[in-house]
Amino acid sequence: MYYGEKLNAWTHLVGAVLALAGAIVLVVLAALDGDPWKVVSFSIYGTTLVLLYTFSALYHSFRGRAKEILQKLDHQGIYLLIAGSYTPFCLVSLRGPWGWSLFGTVWALALIGSLQEMRPKNDARILSLVIYVVMGWAVLVALVPLLEALGTDGFIWVAAGGLLYTVGIV
Template identity: 50%
Template structure:
């Protein structure tokens, strides 16, 4: 994940570790998507199905893109995976927001933030595709800013979903954010693998929060 905006070149052992960690994440994401769609189909309506499908699909895309990037040996294929990897992170951030906003927050706050976060995601993807000197000085502030946008509506989120949902959202955000320290610590061996572990933790916390607070049950 986010390979190509890091200055140093990783060893083969590091790349194998990177691919394995997010390969596990990809398998778990696929399983999670199936669970979400089954529950939404059995106990929800169209909005539940679409919202959870968006979230689960972006989760799968992100982990698959990252795994392929780190496993790729062809320079051309690695470049394509690099673009997809960066784009998928913007999509995952917006995708993770989607069920919380549309199934939990709802109303004017929910739909407004939904439009804003997806607008930012599209902007991020376009910037990645058109900017020649795209780097982490652009990517990291955008990722972090999008991730913490929820703070502008923390009161309404608490009122609509309760303290538990807020706790899951913040815990996941903190896991992702804490991992950035290892992502930029380029001299630390296997720093990118450690970053991947924090990403897995953040994803797991947000998935648990979504399952616990907005996924329909019988």
């Protein structure tokens, strides 16, 4: 493993450990708050974040056939994290019909994207990018209810996160 890959593997492993620590804190705080919706949604978010970094650390740790297989998991982790990032907003902030509709949509897209990544010869990088962008900006259909639920400051943070995800694709 050359230096850059070793560095990627180690930094992503550190990311996985930090994600696990952060997820534990979020879930404990949610449990202390007594809100089962927060406990479930933060658990889902934390799990997807840990998986993303774990898959990426493994991908950057191997060569050859193992690396090819792990690359598929690495890409699947992106779909999972996008859907996982939506989950607290869908189940806690929006909850009702808007929340459940958005939750179902982004998780269905994550499943579709993950399945297409499993194809033996995945030459659908454009399709992957389209799914990533559609997932990332699907929130626009619930723009008004989300703005009402989060307020202006909260919404600005969500929009900034969406922009960063989009820039990360490029």
